[in-house]
Amino acid sequence: MALDILIKNGVVLNGLGSPAFHADVAVKDGRIQKIGFLGEPASKTRIDASGRFVAPGFIDINNASDRHWSLFDHSKLESFLHQGVTTIIGGNCGSSLAPLVRGNTIASIQKWAKVEKINVNWLGMGEFLEQARKQRLALNFATLVGHSTLRRGMIREEFRELTEKETAQTQFLLEKAIEEGALGFSTALNYSHAKAATFDEIVKLSGIATKHKKVYSSHLRDEGGGLISAVKEVIESARAAGASLQISHFKSVGRDNHQFFETALSMIEKAGDEGLNINFDLYPYAVTTSVIYTLLPDWVAVGGRAQLVANLGSPDVRARVIFEMKPNEEEIKNIVIASGAIDKTFIGRTLAQIAQNQGVGVSEALINTLAVAGGRIIGFWPALAEENIIRGLKSSFSLIASDGAAYNLDDARAGYLVHPRSFGTFPRILARYVRDKKIMSWEEAIKKMTALPALKFGLSQRGVIKPGFIADITIFNPETVQDLATYENPFQYANGIDAVIINGNVALLAGKISDKNFGSIIT
Numbered sequence: 284m285a286l287d288i289l290i291k292n293g294v295v296l297n298g299l300g301s302p303a304f305h306a307d308v309a310v311k312d313g314r315i316q317k318i319g320f321l322g323e324p325a326s327k328t329r330i331d332a333s334g335r336f337v338a339p340g341f342i343d344i345n346n347a348s349d350r351h352w353s354l355f356d357h358s359k360l361e362s363f364l365h366q367g368v369t370t371i372i373g374g375n376c377g378s379s380l381a382p383l384v385r386g387n388t389i390a391s392i393q394k395w396a397k398v399e400k401i402n403v404n405w406l407g408m409g410e411f412l413e414q415a416r417k418q419r420l421a422l423n424f425a426t427l428v429g430h431s432t433l434r435r436g437m438i439r440e441e442f443r444e445l446t447e448k449e450t451a452q453t454q455f456l457l458e459k460a461i462e463e464g465a466l467g468f469s470t471a472l473n474y475s476h477a478k479a480a481t482f483d484e485i486v487k488l489s490g491i492a493t494k495h496k497k498v499y500s501s502h503l504r505d506e507g508g509g510l511i512s513a514v515k516e517v518i519e520s521a522r523a524a525g526a527s528l529q530i531s532h533f534k535s536v537g538r539d540n541h542q543f544f545e546t547a548l549s550m551i552e553k554a555g556d557e558g559l560n561i562n563f564d565l566y567p568y569a570v571t572t573s574v575i576y577t578l579l580p581d582w583v584a585v586g587g588r589a590q591l592v593a594n595l596g597s598p599d600v601r602a603r604v605i606f607e608m609k610p611n612e613e614e615i616k617n618i619v620i621a622s623g624a625i626d627k628t629f630i631g632r633t634l635a636q637i638a639q640n641q642g643v644g645v646s647e648a649l650i651n652t653l654a655v656a657g658g659r660i661i662g663f664w665p666a667l668a669e670e671n672i673i674r675g676l677k678s679s680f681s682l683i684a685s686d687g688a689a690y691n692l693d694d695a696r697a698g699y700l701v702h703p704r705s706f707g708t709f710p711r712i713l714a715r716y717v718r719d720k721k722i723m724s725w726e727e728a729i730k731k732m733t734a735l736p737a738l739k740f741g742l743s744q745r746g747v748i749k750p751g752f753i754a755d756i757t758i759f760n761p762e763t764v765q766d767l768a769t770y771e772n773p774f775q776y777a778n779g780i781d782a783v784i785i786n787g788n789v790a791l792l793a794g795k796i797s798d799k800n801f802g803s804i805i806t
Contacts, residue, residue: 284311285324285325285326285327286309286310286311286316286324286325286326286327287310287311287312287326287327287328287787287788288309288310288326288327288328288329288330288754288784288787288789289307289308289309289310289321289323289324289326289328289329289330290307290308290309290310290330290332290337290756290758291307291321291329291330291331291332291333292305292307292331292332292333293305293306293307293308293332293333293335293336293337293758294306294332294335294336294337295308295318295336295337295338295748296336296337296338296339296725296726296729296748297339297734297747297748297749298338298339298729298730298733298734298737298746298747298748299730299734299747300726300727300730300734301726302726303336303725303726306318306319306320306337307319307320307321308337308748308756309321309324309326310754310756310784310787311787312787313753313754313786313787313788314750314751314752314753314754314787315748315749315750315751315752315753315754315756316750317750318748318749318750328789330758330781330782330789330792332758332781332782334760334762335758335759335760335761335781336725336729336758336759336760336761337748337756337757337758338367338729338732338733338748338756338757338758338759339369339729339732339733339734339737339745339746339747339748339755339756339757340367340368340369340370340733340745340755340756340757340783340784340785341366341367341368341369341370341683341709341732341733341757342368342369342370342371342372342732342733342736342737342740342742342745342746343363343368343370343371343372343684343685343708343709344372344529344564344682344684344736344739344740345372345375345376345500345531345532345564345684345685345686346363346371346372346373346375346684346685346686346687346688347373347375347376347686347687347688348360348363348371348373348688348689349373349374349379349380349426350373350376350378350379350380350688351688351689353688353689353690354373354380354415354418354420354424354689355418357689357690357691358418358419358420358421358800359421359689359691359796359800360420360421360422360689360802361421361689361690361691361692361776361796362687362689362690362691362705362706362776363422363685363687363689363705364421364422364783364790364791364796365706365776365777365780365791366706366707366708366709366710366777366780367709367710367757367759367780367783368422368709368783369422369423369755369756369757369783369784369785369790370422370423370424370425370742370745370755370805371422371423371424371425371689372424372425372426372427372466372740373424373425373426373427374426374427374428374429374465374466374469375427375429375469375500375502375531375686376429376469376471376474376502376531377429377430377431377432377469377470377471377472377474377476377477377502378429378431378432378469378471379426379427379428379429379432379465379469380403380411380426380432381405381406381407381408381410381411381412381426381428381432381460382406382407382408382411382428382432382433382436382456382459382460383403383405383406383407383432383436384406384433384436384437384456385406385436407459407460407463408426408428408459408460408461408463408464408465409463409464411426412426412463412464412804412806415804416803416804419800419802420800420802421785421790421796421800421801421802422785422802423745423755423785423786423802423803423804423805424802424803424804424805425464425466425740425742425804425805425806426465426466427465427466427467427468427469427498427500428457428460428461428465428467428468428469429469429471430468430469430470430471430477430480430485430488431470431471431474431476431477433453433456433457433488434453434476434477434480435476436456437449437452437453437456440586440587440589440590442475442476442478442479442585442586442587443479444479444480444481444484445480445481445484450484450487453484453488454487454488454491457488457491457492458491458494458495461491461492461495461497462495463806464804464806465497465806466497466498466740466741466805466806467492467497467498467499467500467527467740468488468489468491468492468497468498468499468500469499469500469501469502469531470485470499470500470501470502471501471502471531472485472501472502472503472504472513472516472517473502473503473504473505473506473577474502474574474577475581475584475585475587478504478581482516482519482520482523485520485524486520486523486524487524489520489521489524489526490524490525490526492524492526492527493524493525493526493527496527496741497527497741498526498527498528498529498739498740498741499521499524499526499527499528499529500528500529500530500531501517501528501529501530501531502531502532503517503530503531503533504516504517506534506535506536506540507535507536507537507540508537508539508540508543510535510540510543510544510547511543511546511547511550514530514547514550514551515550517530518550518551518554518559518561521559521561522554522559526560527560527561527739528559528560528561528562529561529562529563529564529682529739530551530561530562530563530564531563531564531684531686532564532565532566532571532684532686533547533548533551533563533564533565533675533681534565534571534667534671534672534675535547535667535668535671536571536664536666536667537614537666538614538666538668539614541667541668541670541671544668544671544674544675545671545674548674548675548678551563551678551680552678552679552680555680561680562680562681562682562735562739563675563678563680563681563682564681564682564683564684564686565672565675565676565681565682565683565684566683566684566685566686566687566704566708567672567676567683567704567708567711567712567715567716568667568672568702568703568704568708568711569665569667569668569669569672570663570664570665570666570667570702570770571663571664571666571667572621572661572662572663572664572686572702573618573661573662573663573664574660574661575618575623575649575652575653575660575661575662576588576591576653576658576660578608578611578615578649579591579604579608579649579653580604580607580608583595583600583604588657588658588659591653591658592653592654592657592658595650595653595654595658596654601647601650604646604650605644605646605647605650608646608649609644609646611646612644612645612646614666615634615645615649615664616633616634616635616638616645617633617634617635617664617665618633618634618662618663618664619631619632619633619662619663619664619700619770620632620633620634620637620652620660620662621661621662621663621699621700621701621702622660622661622699622700622701623656623659623660623661623699624656624657624659624660625652625655625656625660626655627698627699629652630698630699630700631700631771634648634649634652634662637651637652663700663702663770673716673720673722676712676716676722676723676731677722677723681731682731682732682735682736682739683708683709683712683728683731683732684708684736685704685705685708685709686704687701687702687704687705687706687708688701688705689705690705690706690773690774691774692774692775692776694774695772695774700770700771700773701773701774702770702773703766703768703769703770703773704768705768705773706766706767706768706773706774706775706776706777707766707767707768707777708766709732709777710759710764710765710766710777710778710779710780711766712728712732713725713728713759713761713764713779714764714765714766714779715766716728718761718762718764725761733746733747734746734747742805745805753786753787754784754786754787755784755785755786756782756783756784757780757782757783757784758780758781758782758783758784759779759780759781760779760781761779762779763778763779764777764778764779764780765777765778765779781793785801785802786801786802786803788801
């Protein structure tokens, strides 16, 4: 019987960090059948990988395609397929598309997507995953359960601690969702609906993930001046719950706060050395994407988005916000408006430029922009330090993830901007930090993109080039692999990804995406 795919003459990076080696790879019935010098057996598809690396398909454990709704609008998930990604995990940062206590709980994603245009025909996790299965995605997909989604479903727009009964009900919903296929639990303790959560609440919920040997992923409560205390909090809660902890998009935001990164990183590494199952992910850009309302003082957003907008219309509130934000204006003035419910003339302009045009200060310009947009604005903030990215990449506890959402080239017509990480995260690591800066080896970088995330999230028989494992494979040219997306023009696919194989099928070859989608739902 002929092989389905024969990959010839490549250099194999097996994902485990082992030294690269020359070999052919045979694929049959969705699995890697053989690795070695295989001659020329009959095959339906032959790929010449001369001068190319043959690696496991990249696994993006922190992907936002679900909460940006591009999971359903862009089933080809083109911007990730062109990066060599074969598996994405959603439900991060406290927000998932299930379970929904009631249909309108989908409002938990309104920071990122226009929920008014979304039709939801599921409530439970099992129903959602079945709908995703029917969608037939190009990439493999799995999801966590979002804490804010659970909380919002339980107490709607209230901002308070859960009662004992509500906590028990939330635990029940989480456990049921995990039993129906979710890979774990996520929080975003800096967003309004989660800020009131107590330490005990987080321990009880992450303990459910522990019970089922699943992951607890956390977007830290503070990535700025309170970074060290935020890392301490999440480590202590993970220890109390016995959780496998994943810290999402680990970074220190703001020039004055860059100094805290090294200490926070040492805390993570010390916790890991002492036995805590802990990792963090990061993306290779010194500009972060910020939900702009989170820059306001906490008290402004209490009561939800509608109350936030109402507050910003009050002269007294505006005056108080401007006073409290004045010390931060120098830091935030270079934030670029990227997207939101706002006139396209604002897109691509900094807060400083908007302030100058309006004849007001930076804080007042921010308030005006949020008020006009109904509170929904996302911006690019050049607030990170590359030296900290490098420190993070060198850590044995780091994984690579995009925190981006799927788009295609046609999206450029919409008039908004997206972070280039959605088009370039994985090729940028390989080009800038491996090939050019030589921060780490090819073997180590691929391990952080494949075997380590597969192990962390329990993706059985994925993430390694090994006989019997599922054939998710990426073939790339180490000399030409390169991210092309920029902040000004993000809608550009990466170069150098020659072929992507998903579940034993050729999904991308020589720049052309297959008409068929081959992704599966991973539970």
